[in-house]
Amino acid sequence: MIAGTNVVWHQATVTRQRREVQNGHRSVILWFTGLSGAGKSTLAHAVEESLYQLNIRTFVFDGDNVRHGLCSDLCFSDEDREENIRRVGEMSKLIIEAGVIAMTAFISPFRNDRDRVRRLVGDGDYIEIHCRASVDVCESRDVKGLYARARAGEIKNFTGISSPYEEPLNPELVVETGSRPLSECVDQVLSYLKEVSVIEA
Numbered sequence: 001m002i003a004g005t006n007v008v009w010h011q012a013t014v015t016r017q018r019r020e021v022q023n024g025h026r027s028v029i030l031w032f033t034g035l036s037g038a039g040k041s042t043l044a045h046a047v048e049e050s051l052y053q054l055n056i057r058t059f060v061f062d063g064d065n066v067r068h069g070l071c072s073d074l075c076f077s078d079e080d081r082e083e084n085i086r087r088v089g090e091m092s093k094l095i096i097e098a099g100v101i102a103m104t105a106f107i108s109p110f111r112n113d114r115d116r117v118r119r120l121v122g123d124g125d126y127i128e129i130h131c132r133a134s135v136d137v138c139e140s141r142d143v144k145g146l147y148a149r150a151r152a153g154e155i156k157n158f159t160g161i162s163s164p165y166e167e168p169l170n171p172e173l174v175v176e177t178g179s180r181p182l183s184e185c186v187d188q189v190l191s192y193l194k195e196v197s198v199i200e201a
Contacts, residue, residue: 019099023057026198027096029121030103030189033114033168034131035160036146037138039177039185040105043131046186048103056199058101061088076157082113089117096125101198109165124196128171129189133178135160 020026030047032040041062048058074080085108095102108114118126138160139147150158157163168174173192175185194201 016097016099023099025056025101025200027099027101028124028198029092029096029117029126030101030129031092031108031114031117031126032103032105032129032131033108033171034177035133035135035138035165036107036158037141038131038133039141039182040107040131042182043129043175043177043185043189044103044105046182047189050186050190051101051199054199056101057099058103059095061091061102061104061106078110078157078163081110085110085113085117089120092117093120096121107159107165109159109163111166111169114168127173127192127196127198128168129173129175130168130171131175131177132167133176137178 016027030044032044034040041060044060044062048060051058074084085106088104088106092102092104114128118128120126135147142148146155146158147161149155150161155162159165173189175188177185180188190199193199
């Protein structure tokens with residue numbers, strides 16, 4: 001909802017298309033989703049490092065980092081999680097308008113929230129990457145002890161324990177982060193980006 005009737009969208013002369021040409025690659029949203037501990041942030045930052053080495057312009061929105069600033073006023077109720085993803089989706093849309101590849105690492109447990117981000121942008125601009133790992137594997141990696149605290153009832157609405165994770169039904173990519181080495185997962189993402197001509201083969 002727009003706050004007032006005097007708000008008008010300004011059409012810039014430097015367009016996304018011109019920025020993409022200058023950058024030498026397409027701009028898209030890479031949406032990494034999965035359980036806590038599935039390896040979303042690890043994979044996103046590893047992919048970013050590989051793209052950086054190829055002179056590709058990127059920016060990673062990390063779930064924890066965003067909650068230190070942009071979403072510091074939000075908690076973990078279903079409503080606040082929805083708002084968290086809405087804000088990140090809007091920011092990601094701005095980033096791809098800048099000609100940059102936006103990468104997000106969020107549990108984003110609800111399909112409706114992820115689908116809302118997909119609808120924000122054009123066809124082919126949203127690439128959903130399901131970082132798939134079982135709860136058992138994620139719990140074994142949990143250095144913060146969040147799963148144990150959730151099982152003890154100390155953390156409410158914890159995805160995978162007391163709150164559901166709705167797996168993507170038709171993601172662009174499923175990466176088995178629970179069982180495959182990180183290097184293979186990175187290669188899988190890069191291969192897909194070449195396949196769909198986001199970056200040059």
